[in-house]
Amino acid sequence: MVVLNLQNNNFCGILPGIYMEQSRLKAIDVSYNQLKGQVPRSLSDCTMLEILLLGNNRFSDTFPSWLGKLPRLRVLSLQSNGFHGAIGKPESSLNFRKLQIIDVSFNNFTGKLPYEDFQSWTSMKVANLTFDRDNVYMVAVISTPLRYFNYFKIDVSYTLEMTNKGIKTLYEKIQDHLIAIDLSSNKFDGEISEVIGNLKGLHLLNISNNIRIGPIPSSLGNLTELESLDLSQNGLSGEILQQLLQLTFLTFFNASNNHLTGPIPQGKQFSTFENDSYLGNTGLCGVPLTKKCKISETLTQPPLNSEQGEGSNFPNKFDWVVIMMGYGSGLINEIVIGNELTRRNWSGFSRIWKKAVKVKVERGK
Incomplete structure (x- = not known):
């Protein structure tokens, strides 16, 4: 057996911990049940595991950092459970080195965001530049021996449900290049570290509805592959930095219900965002809001153009x-x-x- 799919049933009790060494399991999906207790530690024997979906159950456990030893794990979903406590430092710099998608939303995690873990998530640091990446999906290849042929191969697609651009989305197939982090609706506190800008392959980032404080880090401008950024319902302060104009693929942006101030960046993708991206920030001004900025807020050094650059003929x-x-x-x-x-x-x-x-x-x- 390669894929264990028990999702959307009424299974209750604990998840059995019978997983033998050399297991061939590549995907386990037990989401949308009523399972409780801890995640069985014997899952660490499933060294072929690529997908683990435990969402929408009643698990009560700390973050299973020991899963980081699985050399092929690409997708981990713990959403909507009773996981709690701080996500501690990884035991090794090689923890979760193949991880592309992690969803721990709607739990009770506390403490700082796991910046040390960000450093070890190496698969998230590089953008996938494959030309036909939109037509390549994560699959499990099942080989069945036949009487007259060696093997008959079947590709089994993985499925996943997570929030994308503010909407709960069911992925009947998971794009092979997709890189996503959802840490929303927990109790993470403190400032957002500049370290997050190292995850340059990210497409989706959601850290909404936590207890974040401090400014939006300028390093977010490095995430040039980003398509969805949700910073809403925190305690963020300061300005929405001009560096975010570099996110030319950004189609969803939500910074509502914070303490942000100053002018909203203008142009590029930001010209497509509506009022609801900024609501609940009384100090913000500029389009698309009706509140106009004061002259002192809009005075900035004009950008150099081809006639004003260094060494040009523009008059001094x-x-x-x-x-x-x-x-x-x-x-x-x-x-x-x-x-x-x-x-x-x-x-x-x-x-x-x-x-x-x-x-x-x-x-x-």
Whole structure:
């Protein structure tokens, strides 16, 4: 047996802990039952396991960090249970090294976000650049011996339910490249560390409805693959940083019900987000909100363009003085002088000035 699918039944009691060494199990799905107690430690013998779905039960346990030793585990869902306590430091830097999707939402986890674990989730640090990645899915290959042929192979797709872009979504097939973290609806506290910006392959990140404080880290701008970012219902403060404009794939953004202040970033993907992305932040201003920003809030250094970059021909303070001299005399030719100076043509200054004076004298006759 390769796939054990017992989801959506009325099984109750504890999950049996009979898993032999050299188990061939690749997927276990016991979600949507009434199982309780602890996660059986014998699951650590399932070294071929890739998918473990325990969501929507009544498990009461601490975070099963010992599952990090499973060398092939890619998807772990513990959502909507009674898991509790802090997620401690990993025993090894190789813990969960193949993990792509983790969902611990709607539990009672406390303490800081597991930043030490973020460092070991190496599969989340690299974006999948495969051209046809949208057509590749996580599957279990089942080989059945036949009478006249060696083997008959069947691909069994894995399924998963998780929140995506604010909506509970059932994935009848899990895209092979999908990388997602859902830590929402727990009691995680403290600031969001810049370390989270190392997970550059992330597509979905949800840390809503916790007890987060402090600013939005600028390193979130490094998550250029991100499609959904939910920071709502925390205690975040400070501004929504301009670095988030770098998230060009972002189609869902929710920062509502925090203590954010200042102007909302304008342009790119942020021009598509509606009011509900920012509600409950009385200090925010700018489009799409009706509250306008004060001049002091919107004054920023204008970005350099191709004509204003370093080493360009754009006039400096001295150049403008020369241009104004031309206006004062009323001579068009002297404006040309000012423009010539902005091009740093210092060597031709004397010749141009004499020519201008000559023209002026001739016109005066």
